[in-house]
Amino acid sequence: MKNRLEQYRLQKGWTQQELAQKAGVTRQTIISLENGRYNPSILLAFRLARLFGVPIEELFLYEDNLPEEP
Amino acid sequence: MMHTDLKQKTTLYWLLLIVSLNMILAGILIRILAPQLHLNPYMIISIGLIFAAIAGANLIKLNLLRHHPAHVQEWAVYEKDERVQMIRWRAGNTAFIALMEVLFLSLIILSITSSPQAGVDALWYFLAFLAVFPMAVYYWQVLRLQKRM
Numbered sequence: 483m484k485n486r487l488e489q490y491r492l493q494k495g496w497t498q499q500e501l502a503q504k505a506g507v508t509r510q511t512i513i514s515l516e517n518g519r520y521n522p523s524i525l526l527a528f529r530l531a532r533l534f535g536v537p538i539e540e541l542f543l544y545e546d547n548l549p550e551e552p
Numbered sequence: 553m554m555h556t557d558l559k560q561k562t563t564l565y566w567l568l569l570i571v572s573l574n575m576i577l578a579g580i581l582i583r584i585l586a587p588q589l590h591l592n593p594y595m596i597i598s599i600g601l602i603f604a605a606i607a608g609a610n611l612i613k614l615n616l617l618r619h620h621p622a623h624v625q626e627w628a629v630y631e632k633d634e635r636v637q638m639i640r641w642r643a644g645n646t647a648f649i650a651l652m653e654v655l656f657l658s659l660i661i662l663s664i665t666s667s668p669q670a671g672v673d674a675l676w677y678f679l680a681f682l683a684v685f686p687m688a689v690y691y692w693q694v695l696r697l698q699k700r701m
Contacts, residue, residue, distance in 0.1 A: 502629075510698075511635040520701045523634050 484543040488516045490534045504533055555624050557631055562614050569607035575600030592676040599683055639701060643693035647686040654685060 491501050491512075498516075502509040507526065514520035522530065522542075531538040579597035582589060617627055630636060658678065 506629060506632075508630055508633045508636065511633055514635060514701055520635055520638075526634055 483521050483545065484518060485515065486541055486543070487512070487530065490536065490541065491516075494534065501533070505529055555628055557628055558614060558617065558624060562611065565607045565610045565614065568603055569611065572600045572603035572607060576604065595676050595680045599680055602684065602687075635701060639694055639697040642697055643690050646693045647690040650689045651682065651686040655682065 487501075491498070496504075498512045499509050502512045505512070505526065506529070511520065515522060527538055527542055531541045534541060576597050579593040579595075579600060582591055582596065583593035617623055
């Protein structure tokens with residue numbers, strides 16, 4: 483799953499530490515999320531989307547290999 | 553007021569310290585009072601020392617935290633962080649699977665060879681290994697997953 487976390491964080495002018503404090507996670511988690519090494523739980527994803535004031539699908543881009551329905 | 557999680561962790565490590573000190577004491581008493589027994593007291597003392605070191609180090613860390621309230625919140629966030637929880641869960645899972653594999657492999661080898669010459673000493677070394685092995689796998693996995701996740 484890709485995300486636009488870094489882009490939105492920079493738009494807000496927040497550091498990774500500031501975002502981590504607002505989201506109630508560690509800075510390492512924010513780093514891992516931005517690098518795409520870790521996929522957040524649905525709760526954290528909603529919390530982050532709410533912090534940036536955007537819908538969850540705007541922040542996190544779901545990709546799957548399933549064929550599209552006809 | 554002490555943080556609830558900090559209090560719980562402190563109690564847990566005190567219990568571990570008491571258990572490990574009892575193990576050390578039991579090992580010393582076996583060595584002095586019952587040297588004729590087919591037990592390896594040094595093995596019991598060694599495992600007790602390992603657990604005592606873990607408990608002691610964590611108690612010192614938690615005590616330092618208690619005296620620095622600013623760091624308690626930081627520690628609480630770390631302890632409840634979902635990525636940290638996931639890493640611990642996965643490391644514990646791997647350690648358990650590794651333990652089961654070693655145990656089953658050993659039982660298979662033992663049943664094939666059915667060697668009575670293995671002796672009581674070998675059994676003690678093996679049991680001690682089983683106590684320490686999952687812990688080593690757990691910490692190795694935590695370090696590995698922290699880099700990967």
